[in-house]
Amino acid sequence: MSTWARLPAVARYALLVAAILAIWQAYVTLGHVQPLLVASPLDVAGAAWADLKDGQLEKATYNTLINLILGMIVGTLIGFALASFAVFSRIGQDLLTVLTSIFNPLPSIAILPLAMIWFGLQPKSIVFVVALATIWPVALNTDNGFRTISQTTQLAARNLGLRGWRLVTGVLLPAALPSIITGVKAAWAFGWRTVVAAELIFGVAGSAGGLGWYINNARYYLNTSNIFAGLVVISVLGILVEGMFGFIERRTVVKWGMKRAA
Amino acid sequence: MVVAEDVAVDYLNPAHHGRTTAIEDASFDVRRGETFVIIGPSGCGKTTLLKTIAGFMRPTRGKLLVEGHPAREPGPDRAVVFQDFDQLFAWRTVRDNVVYALRVARNTPVRAAREKADAMLALVDITRAADKYPHELSGGMKQRAAIARALALEPTMLLMDEPFGALDMITRNQLQIELKNIHRRTGVTIVLVTHSIQEAIYLGDRVMVMSRHPARIREIVDTHDQSDVESPRFAELTGKLRELLVHRDQELDVPEEAVL
Numbered sequence: 001m002s003t004w005a006r007l008p009a010v011a012r013y014a015l016l017v018a019a020i021l022a023i024w025q026a027y028v029t030l031g032h033v034q035p036l037l038v039a040s041p042l043d044v045a046g047a048a049w050a051d052l053k054d055g056q057l058e059k060a061t062y063n064t065l066i067n068l069i070l071g072m073i074v075g076t077l078i079g080f081a082l083a084s085f086a087v088f089s090r091i092g093q094d095l096l097t098v099l100t101s102i103f104n105p106l107p108s109i110a111i112l113p114l115a116m117i118w119f120g121l122q123p124k125s126i127v128f129v130v131a132l133a134t135i136w137p138v139a140l141n142t143d144n145g146f147r148t149i150s151q152t153t154q155l156a157a158r159n160l161g162l163r164g165w166r167l168v169t170g171v172l173l174p175a176a177l178p179s180i181i182t183g184v185k186a187a188w189a190f191g192w193r194t195v196v197a198a199e200l201i202f203g204v205a206g207s208a209g210g211l212g213w214y215i216n217n218a219r220y221y222l223n224t225s226n227i228f229a230g231l232v233v234i235s236v237l238g239i240l241v242e243g244m245f246g247f248i249e250r251r252t253v254v255k256w257g258m259k260r261a262a
Numbered sequence: 263m264v265v266a267e268d269v270a271v272d273y274l275n276p277a278h279h280g281r282t283t284a285i286e287d288a289s290f291d292v293r294r295g296e297t298f299v300i301i302g303p304s305g306c307g308k309t310t311l312l313k314t315i316a317g318f319m320r321p322t323r324g325k326l327l328v329e330g331h332p333a334r335e336p337g338p339d340r341a342v343v344f345q346d347f348d349q350l351f352a353w354r355t356v357r358d359n360v361v362y363a364l365r366v367a368r369n370t371p372v373r374a375a376r377e378k379a380d381a382m383l384a385l386v387d388i389t390r391a392a393d394k395y396p397h398e399l400s401g402g403m404k405q406r407a408a409i410a411r412a413l414a415l416e417p418t419m420l421l422m423d424e425p426f427g428a429l430d431m432i433t434r435n436q437l438q439i440e441l442k443n444i445h446r447r448t449g450v451t452i453v454l455v456t457h458s459i460q461e462a463i464y465l466g467d468r469v470m471v472m473s474r475h476p477a478r479i480r481e482i483v484d485t486h487d488q489s490d491v492e493s494p495r496f497a498e499l500t501g502k503l504r505e506l507l508v509h510r511d512q513e514l515d516v517p518e519e520a521v522l
Contacts, residue, residue, distance in 0.1 A: 152346040155318060158336045160367040160415075170366065174353040256352045257397025
């Protein structure tokens with residue numbers, strides 16, 4: 001085994017990131033690049049630090065996360081409801097099929113102009129499109145999860161006299177958890193892209209601007225470093241959330257042997 | 263306990279767009295405290311019969327009474343032990359599987375449920391695995407846990423659907439011995455479905471032999487008190503059941519698993 005492979009994973013990744021940053025910094029410093037086009041890592045760090053200190057970046061991040069979380073809560077609950085309805089009735093199944101066929105291929109960001117007419121230039125519009133982006137992956141995966149629960153598990157539950165709501169919460173939901181987590185992960189991925197895109201479009205008029213607005217605003221004033229700073233925050237948050245999902249999976253479905261460790 | 267009169271069960275067969283009769287003209291009774299074994303070639307409908315007693319299905323014709331009442335719904339008074347390991351809830355530890363069953367099926371208070379669960383786990387000798395999750399257990403241990411969960415409910419009868427079918431021979435024999443002991447100690451009525459002749463004679467007080475397509479009762483054989491596998495009587499019964507199962511079956515595609 002090479003020296004590289006023997007290093008712990010964290011160290012390997014950290015070294016790679018450091019190398020990329022070094023090359024980037026060298027390119028900007030030594031290449032005499034126009035700073036309006038590409039900011040160096042040090043400039044980006046400086047800009048991010050300044051905006052974190054005066055709370056601007058922090059506020060933008062907070063606004064984005066609030067819109068995302070609200071949208072995801074609404075979308076996930078509707079998704080669960082649709083999937084539960086689909087499990088218990090034929091018409092529910094058909095409704096889910098029809099709705100997902102219509103809406104799933106539609107990038108929910110395309111609904112934003114309509115949402116702006118309905119709800120105005122308010123965070124409500126963003127929450128609406130995020131919810132729309134998250135309903136379908138949650139509903140489809142949860143439905144699939146319910147449907148693939150082993151026959152024996154269901155019989156064992158019915159043997160205990162479980163039915164209706166208690167059957168759903170006591171057995172169906174935990175038994176379908178691997179698929180539900182997959183659905184929520186997909187919903188997060190869609191929702192995250194949607195919220196940033198929505199803020200980019202929305203941005204100018206937003207009083208409670210998020211990260212998309214922050215980036216667009218920085219472009220307006222040609223603050224290239226701040227554009228990069230916004231991008232870095234988006235990327236870092238993405239990594240953190242992925243890590244959070246990994247943690248949840250290790251504590252639940254992996255621990256229960258329902259999913260193999262990654 | 264169970265009285266069946268001319269029971270027939272049909273099921274919808276999507277492949278043939280029609281109804282297939284799984285069981286025809288089944289009349290039998292299960293007596294309190296006995297181990298009643300249903301044996302037959304695989305796919306003959308013996309599991310369907312057990313599911314009907316459990317209340318998962320209803321008889322299409324005839325009458326099936328459990329403790330004097332038609333079994334319309336499944337319930338913890340007829341606790342089922344299945345062959346598949348995923349009858350245990352994967353997200354609960356072995357102890358919590360038993361505790362949860364007692365909580366939802368019998369409304370047992372938490373403390374009492376825990377005490378009862380521990381007693382049951384001790385009965386089936388898996389106390390050391392109480393805090394493990396099902397996927398961490400061997401097949402035999404999982405079946406022990408399932409039996410503990412079923413017995414904890416204090417059912418009027420224990421319905422077992424090839425409970426040892428997925429286990430290796432050694433584990434299987436060991437669990438047969440223990441089930442016999444448990445039966446002796448608890449006196450619970452057991453209805454057991456199997457396709458092993460040896461298991462049927464060893465565990466059963468009476469063995470109901472079924473034919474197939476559709477399943478009809480061929481004979482109910484008295485096999486009580488056969489714990490010596492080497493005895494001449496055991497050999498005689500083995501011959502008799504094999505004769506009933508195999509040689510009188512006109513069909514040529516008798517599965518090998520039915521032959522001991």
